[in-house]
Amino acid sequence: xxxxxxxxxxxxxxxxxxxxxxxxxxxxxxxxxxxxxxxxxxxxxxxxxxxxxxxxxxxxxxxxxxxxxxxxxxxxxxxxxxxxxxxxxxxxxxxxxxxxxxxxxxxxxxxxxxxxxxxxxxxxxxxxxxxxxxxxxxxxxxxxxxxxxxxxxxxxxxxxxxxxxxxxxxxxxxxxxxxxxxxxxxxxxxxxxxxxxxxxxxxxxxxxxxxxxxxxxxxxxxxxxxxxxxxxxxxxxxxxxxxxxxxxxxxxxxxxxxxxxxxxxxxxxxxxxxxxxxxxxxxxxxxxxxxxxxxxxxxxxxxxxxxxxxxxxxxxxxxxxxxxxxxxxxxxxxxxxxxxxxxxxxxxxxxxxxxxxxxxxxxxxxxxxxxxxxxxx
Numbered sequence: 001x002x003x004x005x006x007x008x009x010x011x012x013x014x015x016x017x018x019x020x021x022x023x024x025x026x027x028x029x030x031x032x033x034x035x036x037x038x039x040x041x042x043x044x045x046x047x048x049x050x051x052x053x054x055x056x057x058x059x060x061x062x063x064x065x066x067x068x069x070x071x072x073x074x075x076x077x078x079x080x081x082x083x084x085x086x087x088x089x090x091x092x093x094x095x096x097x098x099x100x101x102x103x104x105x106x107x108x109x110x111x112x113x114x115x116x117x118x119x120x121x122x123x124x125x126x127x128x129x130x131x132x133x134x135x136x137x138x139x140x141x142x143x144x145x146x147x148x149x150x151x152x153x154x155x156x157x158x159x160x161x162x163x164x165x166x167x168x169x170x171x172x173x174x175x176x177x178x179x180x181x182x183x184x185x186x187x188x189x190x191x192x193x194x195x196x197x198x199x200x201x202x203x204x205x206x207x208x209x210x211x212x213x214x215x216x217x218x219x220x221x222x223x224x225x226x227x228x229x230x231x232x233x234x235x236x237x238x239x240x241x242x243x244x245x246x247x248x249x250x251x252x253x254x255x256x257x258x259x260x261x262x263x264x265x266x267x268x269x270x271x272x273x274x275x276x277x278x279x280x281x282x283x284x285x286x287x288x289x290x291x292x293x294x295x296x297x298x299x300x301x302x303x304x305x306x307x308x309x310x311x312x313x314x315x316x317x318x319x320x321x322x323x324x325x326x327x328x329x330x331x332x333x334x335x336x337x338x339x340x341x342x343x344x345x346x347x348x349x350x351x352x353x354x355x356x357x358x359x360x361x362x363x364x365x366x367x368x369x370x371x372x373x374x375x376x377x
Contacts, residue, residue, distance in 0.1 A: 003062065003177060004246040011057030012239065023054045025236045045232075047224045055235040056207065058242055059197065062176035063189050065209040067216040069223050070235060074172065074192030075100045076228035077206030081139070081188070083222040084166055084215065087113030089136040094121040094151060096144040096349045097170065098192070099338035107340070120349065122282065124155040131163060141170035143286075146298050146333040146357040147350045148173075148273045150282040153289050157185030166215070172196070172324070177249040178292040187212055193230075195324030196295075198241045199248050203234040248326065251362040252295030258365050259358065259372065260297045268376050270354070271300040296323060297358045304353050307332065309375075311356075316363060316371035323359035328368055331357045 001009070012023045026049055031042040042048040056068030071077045078101050085091060093105060095118040105116050117130045121140045138160050142151040153169060160167035168188045169181035175196040181189050191197055193205035210216050223229060230238075253276075260274035272279070275286035276293030286293060301307045310330075311319050317330040321337060331337060334353050338346055346352075360368065 006061050007058070007242045007245050010061035011054040023051060023236065023239055025232050026050045027232050046227050046229055049229075049232050049235070051232040051239070052230065052235045055230075055239050058239060059176065059191070059193075059207050060209050062242065062245075063171075063182055063209040064176075064180045065182050065189065066211040066213075067209065067220075069208045069210075069216065069219045070193070070230050071206040071208070071223065072228045072230050073204045074098070074190070074194060074206035075104050077190055077192075077208050078104055079228070080208065080219055080222045080226065081137075081168060081190070082109055082112075082114065083226075084218060085114055085136045088115075088134060090115040090117065090132045090134045092117050092119060092121075092127065092130045092135060092138040092165075094140040094142075094144060095119055095345070096147055096149060096351070097139070097141045098145045098172075099333070099340050101141075101170070102338075103340040118345075120149075121151040121156065122149045124152055124159070127156065127159045135163065135165060137166040137168065139168040139170070141172075142179075142289075143173050143275055143294070143296070144349075145173065146296070146331070146337065146355065148275055148280070148296060148298055149349070150275060150285050150289075152285060153179075153181050153184040153186060157181075160187070161185060173294050173296055174290060174292075175245060175249055175294075175324075177245055178253070178294060179290045182209065182211060184289065187215060193238055194322060196249065196252075197245070197324075198238050199245070199324055199326060200237070200241060201322065201325035201327065203230075203237050205230045205234055205238060248362060249292065249295070252360060253292040255362065255365050255368060256293065256295045256297050256358075256360040259360050259368060262369050262372065263297070263299050266376060268302060268306060269299050270302050273298040273300075273350075295360045297360055299356055299358070300352065301354045301356065306376075307354050307356055313375040314371055315374075316367055317358065317375075323357075325359070326362050328361035328363060329359040331359070333357050 029045040033039040060068035170190045189209040264272045
């Protein structure tokens with residue numbers, strides 16, 4: 001089936017008892033059992049929930065995978081990934097991942113004896129240089145948050161397979177609509193479902209997708225054992241949202257291209273970072289592994305004072321954390337999403353105090369351009 005057809009129907013069918021077209025919200029914590037040891041395959045809400053199962057199947061199909069495993073947040077998903085390694089193991093991670101991922105791995109997981117190497121994965125030659133005898137996993141984000149650097153997904157998958165490593169791609173910025181890492185040989189795809197999958201800024205969630213039976217069995221066990229599950233209503237909200245994922249992403253993409261092109265010509269803007277621009281150093285790679293360029297645009301003002309003025313003056317864009325909602329947001333990553341990353345490390349991959357990140361929404365493009373224009377004036 002096509003993407004939009006799958007988005008609307010995958011994992012869902014009319015309710016057998018009532019014929020309801022929309023998957024019900026199964027708000028139950030437990031299930032009646034016929035007698036001791038005899039049940040309908042459902043025992044407890046943390047372990048089984050039909051709404052969650054429908055949502056997990058839906059995202060798995062959209063990501064071209066077999067299994068989806070949903071969690072209560074994106075970082076809860078990352079935390080679950082760490083169950084695939086153990087004390088003494090080594091993980092290679094891209095140096096510009098989401099700040100919350102960095103905080104969890106570097107400031108929490110290291111205390112449990114897991115070793116991390118933070119490298120520039122945009123250069124495939126850096127991967128074998130970081131390899132150690134105890135390396136078990138390689139984790140990348142492409143495009144990265146917030147400097148929109150790309151990593152060659154196929155090269156990463158090939159490196160992982162050649163060295164018997166688990167490969168993970170954070171696909172949050174692209175959504176399943178624009179990029180499917182599993183089709184390049186990646187083992188696990190990660191999403192902060194809070195972002196484009198939900199797209200309405202009203203839930204917190206995360207989800208992992210894999211086609212590996214072994215990986216799925218372990219992650220499903222951890223989902224139940226650790227219990228960081230999303231509520232049935234949050235799963236239902238995501239199911240509602242994926243039905244419009246294709247049309248939303250097309251509009252995000254269209255608006256972001258227009259915004260990036262406008263910013264590139266503005267005299268007060270020093271640099272614009274957007275994979276859809278020919279000026280992006282990895283534009284060819286973007287066209288190779290992505291079907292669109294997404295709704296995230298970053299740009300650098302000439303000085304910090306101009307950046308502060310921009311944040312004060314925007315009216316349509318809202319100064320807020322997060323991204324991927326239908327409304328346009330503006331963020332200062334150095335003091336917001338990536339504040340936990342040391343300044344020296346941030347600046348090493350281009351995240352300066354002058355960098356502004358835009359999550360371009362689906363409003364009328366004329367209004368977005370006018371807002372940016374008056375805020376920069």
